Amino acid sequence: MPLLAIETTCDETAAAVITRDRAVLSSVVASQDALHARWRGVVPEVASRAHVERIIPVIDEAVRRAAIALRELDAVAVAVRPGLVGSLLVGLSAAKGIAATLGVPLVGYDHIAAHLYACRLAHPGAVSDPCVGLVASGGHTSLFLVRSPLELERLGGTIDDAAGEAFDKAASLLGLGYPGGPQIERAAVGGNARAYRLPRPLATDRSRLDLSFSGLKTALRYQVRPPGAPRDTPAPVGQRLADLAASFQQAAVDSILAKVELALDHTGCRTLLIGGGVTSNTLLRESLVRLGRSSGVTVVIPPRELCTDNAAMGAIAWERLERGENDGLELDVRPTQHGQS
Numbered sequence: 001m002p003l004l005a006i007e008t009t010c011d012e013t014a015a016a017v018i019t020r021d022r023a024v025l026s027s028v029v030a031s032q033d034a035l036h037a038r039w040r041g042v043v044p045e046v047a048s049r050a051h052v053e054r055i056i057p058v059i060d061e062a063v064r065r066a067a068i069a070l071r072e073l074d075a076v077a078v079a080v081r082p083g084l085v086g087s088l089l090v091g092l093s094a095a096k097g098i099a100a101t102l103g104v105p106l107v108g109y110d111h112i113a114a115h116l117y118a119c120r121l122a123h124p125g126a127v128s129d130p131c132v133g134l135v136a137s138g139g140h141t142s143l144f145l146v147r148s149p150l151e152l153e154r155l156g157g158t159i160d161d162a163a164g165e166a167f168d169k170a171a172s173l174l175g176l177g178y179p180g181g182p183q184i185e186r187a188a189v190g191g192n193a194r195a196y197r198l199p200r201p202l203a204t205d206r207s208r209l210d211l212s213f214s215g216l217k218t219a220l221r222y223q224v225r226p227p228g229a230p231r232d233t234p235a236p237v238g239q240r241l242a243d244l245a246a247s248f249q250q251a252a253v254d255s256i257l258a259k260v261e262l263a264l265d266h267t268g269c270r271t272l273l274i275g276g277g278v279t280s281n282t283l284l285r286e287s288l289v290r291l292g293r294s295s296g297v298t299v300v301i302p303p304r305e306l307c308t309d310n311a312a313m314g315a316i317a318w319e320r321l322e323r324g325e326n327d328g329l330e331l332d333v334r335p336t337q338h339g340q341s
C-alpha cells in the first residue's frame, strides 16, 4: 500500500503517491514560476497564498493519477525542513488533516535529504554508501557526507548566494526571465565560455569546502554595465548575450566542480549523488559525467524532473517508516538549513 508525499517548501506545490517498494504511482508538480516572474525571485507571501489555493487540487490529482482511493493510503509524508515557513506550514497542515482523518501515520522528512534520495529512486542499486552529496538549488548549495539516506553530515557550502540564486540574479542582469537557470542555459547556446574572464571565488582554495557566488555575480554586473555607465544601459543582445551567459555558466559550473572534486578527495568516497534545480543544468551534468569517467567515481544523476522540486523524492519517508519511526500531530516545521539549528 502506498504513501502520499506532500512538498511545499518553496514555490512548487507538489504531491506524489509512492509504494513501499518505491514505485512512483503518480507525481504532480504545480509550478508558481509565472507568479514570481515579475519579481525575478520568490516572494514568500505570494508563495504561501498560492500553496493554499493549489494544495488540495494537487493532492486530488496525485491520488486520481495513482488510481487509488484516499482510504488506501498507508501513511502521509511531508517535507518539514528547510524552506519558507509560510509555505512549509501549508503542506504540513494538509498532511496533518489527511493523516488524522484516515488514522494513518504522519511522517516528516528533510527536503535536502530527499533531493539526494532522488538518486536512489531513479537508480536503485547504483548507490553504495558512504557517498558525497551535492545539493544545488535556488535556496541551497551544500556538500554532504552521506552515510545513509537519513544520515547526512554537511561538509561545506556557499557562504553567500546559493548557486540557483546566482543564476536567477545573473539572468535578471542579462535582461532574461525567471527562473534564471534554464534561461541562462538557453542563452548560452552558441556562446563562447571564454569570452569574458569571470572569477571562480574560493575554487582554488583546497583548505575549505566552501563556495561563493556573490563575486561572480558582481563581476557579471560590471561586464553588463561598467561603473559609470548610465542606469538605462540596454541589456546585451545577440552574440554578446550568448558569450556573457556562456561565460557565467562556465564560471558557476567550474566553482561547483572544484568543490565536488575536493569533497571526493577529502572523504575518499567513490559515489557522488546530486540533486536540486541547478543539477538539471546540462553543462554541469556533462562535466560531472566527465569527472566520473576520469576519476572512476560513480556519479548518480537523476532525470531532470527529479532534480527540481517534486514530491516523488518524498519516497525517503519510507526509510523512516521502515525504521519504525513516525511523527505525532504535534509535528512542526523547521525553516532553517540542514545542519543548522
Ligand code: KG4
Residues within 6 Å of the ligand: 010, 136, 137, 138, 139, 140, 163, 164, 165, 167, 168, 179, 180, 181, 182, 185, 276, 277, 278, 279, 280, 281, 282, 307, 308, 309
Ligand atoms: O530545487 P529547485 O527547483 O527549488 C529550490 O529548492 O530552490 O531549484 C530552483 C533553482 C532556481 O534558482 C533555478 O534558476 C535553478 O534551480 N535552475 C537551474 C536550471 N534549472 C533550474 N540552474 C541552472 N541551470 C538549469 N538548467
Ligand code: ZN
Residues within 6 Å of the ligand: 111, 115, 137, 276, 277, 308, 309
Ligand atoms: Zn529543492
